[in-house]
Amino acid sequence: DGRGRFLFNNLEYELGLRIEAIKQDIRIIDLSIANIPSDWSDGRMSASGTISTESFAINEFDLAVNGRLKVLGFGSRSVLRTMYGDLFISTGSQELTYVGRLDRSRLNGELVIERGNLMIPMEQSAGEVGRFEDITYVVVDDTTKQRATSLSAGRFARLAATTEDDDETPRMPERSVLDGLTFDLLLSTSGRLNLVIPFSVLQEELNAQLEISNLKIDNWGGSGVKFVGEVTLGPDSYFIFLGKRMTASGSLRFMRDPLNPDLDLRAVYSDYYIDPATQVRRPVFVIVSITGTMDEMELSYDLRYDDVDGEPVAAAADVKSDVVSFLVFGVFTKDVSGGTGDRSSLADKSPEFLNQITSSLASSAATEFLTRAGLREYIKRVDFAGLGTEESRVKLTSEIGRAIITYDGRINDLESSNVSVDFPLSRVLGIPWTNLMIQVSRKALNETYQSTTQTQQYSIWELKILQRFTF
Numbered sequence: 382d383g384r385g386r387f388l389f390n391n392l393e394y395e396l397g398l399r400i401e402a403i404k405q406d407i408r409i410i411d412l413s414i415a416n417i418p419s420d421w422s423d424g425r426m427s428a429s430g431t432i433s434t435e436s437f438a439i440n441e442f443d444l445a446v447n448g449r450l451k452v453l454g455f456g457s458r459s460v461l462r463t464m465y466g467d468l469f470i471s472t473g474s475q476e477l478t479y480v481g482r483l484d485r486s487r488l489n490g491e492l493v494i495e496r497g498n499l500m501i502p503m504e505q506s507a508g509e510v511g512r513f514e515d516i517t518y519v520v521v522d523d524t525t526k527q528r529a530t531s532l533s534a535g536r537f538a539r540l541a542a543t544t545e546d547d548d549e550t551p552r553m554p555e556r557s558v559l560d561g562l563t564f565d566l567l568l569s570t571s572g573r574l575n576l577v578i579p580f581s582v583l584q585e586e587l588n589a590q591l592e593i594s595n596l597k598i599d600n601w602g603g604s605g606v607k608f609v610g611e612v613t614l615g616p617d618s619y620f621i622f623l624g625k626r627m628t629a630s631g632s633l634r635f636m637r638d639p640l641n642p643d644l645d646l647r648a649v650y651s652d653y654y655i656d657p658a659t660q661v662r663r664p665v666f667v668i669v670s671i672t673g674t675m676d677e678m679e680l681s682y683d684l685r686y687d688d689v690d691g692e693p694v695a696a697a698a699d700v701k702s703d704v705v706s707f708l709v710f711g712v713f714t715k716d717v718s719g720g721t722g723d724r725s726s727l728a729d730k731s732p733e734f735l736n737q738i739t740s741s742l743a744s745s746a747a748t749e750f751l752t753r754a755g756l757r758e759y760i761k762r763v764d765f766a767g768l769g770t771e772e773s774r775v776k777l778t779s780e781i782g783r784a785i786i787t788y789d790g791r792i793n794d795l796e797s798s799n800v801s802v803d804f805p806l807s808r809v810l811g812i813p814w815t816n817l818m819i820q821v822s823r824k825a826l827n828e829t830y831q832s833t834t835q836t837q838q839y840s841i842w843e844l845k846i847l848q849r850f851t852f
Contacts, residue, residue: 384417391456393417407432409444421451421469428479439483446477449495463640466499473569481561488564494593496572496783500757501579501640568596573615573783577757580678585622587629587646587671588761590615596635608635608642617785620648622669623708624744626764631671644678646671649689650708657716663687665694667704740765790825797825806846818847 383396395417399410409430416424426448433440453461453468473491481487570593579586596610611634618629631646648669655662666685673679682704684694694703694713703713747763764776777788783805790798801822824841 388460390453391460392420392451392454405434407434412444413448414450416451420454421449424449424451424469426450426472430479441482442480442486444479446479446490447472453497453499462502464499464501466497468497468499469495469572471495471571473567483561485561486563488562488566491567491569494568494570494572494574497574497576498757498780499575500577563600565599565601566597568598569594575780578675585620587620588618589629589633590617591633598639606639607637608639610635612642614646620646620669620671621748621762622648622650623705624740625650625708626762627667627669641675643674644671652707652711654707654712657712665707666691667707669704740768743768799824820845820847 382398384393385396386393395413395415397411397413397415399412401408401410409428409432412428414426416422426446428444428446430442430444432442449469449471451467451469453464453466455467458465471493473493475490477488477490477492479486479488570591574591574593576589576591577586578589592613592615593610596608596612598606598608600606611632613632614630620627620629627648627650629646629648631644634643634645636643648671650667650669651664653662654665664687666687666689668683668685668689670681670683671678672681682700684700684703684707685691686694706712706714706716743765744763747765748757751757751760751763759781760777760779762776762778764778766772766774766776771793773792774790775788775792777786779786779788785803787801787803788798789800799822801820803818803820806817806819820843822843822845824843826839826841
């Protein structure tokens with residue numbers, strides 16, 4: 382038994398090994414890797430099988446692996462440049478098989494993501510890769526020369542030191558077990574997997590709830606790790622664009638680099654528009670289509686009345702200008718470009734516009750602060766509205782465990798807040814296909830009596846069991 386820290390993910394594990402010798406072979410009764418209790422008390426992955434030896438050196442091995450493990454955590458951010466967060470995995474319906482030799486091995490099977498909260502940082506430094514030397518094995522042959530190599534450091538290895546007799550001729554670079562490892566895995570999800578992908582420093586980001594089924598991951602052919610398959614966005618996915626939260630749907634198609642998938646996404650935002658000339662109030666839908674790849678995204682815009690497939694909004698200049706104007710100001714370009722004295726001029730609406738801009742910037746700044754403080758795991762989003770007015774409001778969206786908590790209330794009157802807690806009841810019952818949700822909510826209401834001008838405030842508590850349908 383032992384305890385150690387893996388350098389590739391900077392997580393600490395408890396290690397165990399039980400073996401027995403059978404002639405020249407070694408039977409692995411139980412080789413275990415377990416998360417420390419503070420990381421995940423249920424995390425334990427074990428392997429069993431045989432290792433054949435020849436001349437006291439490992440020849441071939443045949444292992445079966447199963448269990449659950451937390452493979453990414455808060456401390457992983459210090460060593461990983463491409464992705465960080467929490468990730469919990471397990472083996473599928475069958476065990477993983479790991480067979481071969483130390484210099485040439487193969488890993489096959491299924492991996493299941495039980496749950497995870499991951500984020501891809503804006504700045505990635507692919508050139509800064511840590512050098513790991515966590516395990517080293519030594520082979521001694523009949524020439525009394527030693528060959529030492531690391532199980533994890535070979536691909537970043539340097540030339541070995543000179544020989545004991547001070548020969549200046551350098552040795553061959555160290556070779557890692559990982560250098561000779563080929564794998565063919567199928568990845569799927571059984572629980573909630575959230576992935577945050579920032580698109581710009583202006584807090585434009587995709588918050589995707591990923592649903593994965595049979596995503597193939599392999600490194601055959603020597604061309605690096607490849608992801609092949611399609612990942613769809615779940616119903617709770619959203620896209621933050623110009624400070625507005627837009628419902629997101631679509632898919633990510635992987636055919637090459639796992640960090641550069643093809644995008645086929647659609648984001649929708651709706652709000653009411655009041656025509657300054659007629660005072661007619663009408664719902665407007667903003668549709669942003671995101672295509673291309675992660676490295677070269679292409680955005681196209683559309684505006685519709687009443688429904689996502691409704692009557693197109695006639696653009697005064699171009700659709701993009703009207704989309705930006707509507708998202709930021711709540712009006713179209715023509716409404717902010719009127720002449721002097723016109724009721725739709727920008728000067729007449731400047732207090733409203735300033736309020737919307739301030740609220741949008743405050744929402745983005747608060748969310749950025751949560752990210753830098755490492756609190757996005759618990760508080761997913763902060764949204765302000767009506768800052769500088771008596772109706773200033775704040776909305777917090779939090780996720781603790783598997784519960785989603787939403788707070789929405791006025792800043793100067795916290796007792797007027799609305800609070801709701803959603804919990805996946807289907808997970809508790811162990812019937813995931815039912816998609817049942819239990820919701821507990823508190824709603825604050827104001828009532829004005831006809832006999833007096835005073836307003837009485839009261840609250841209503843509700844308990845609901847909801848069935849979610851996905852179309």
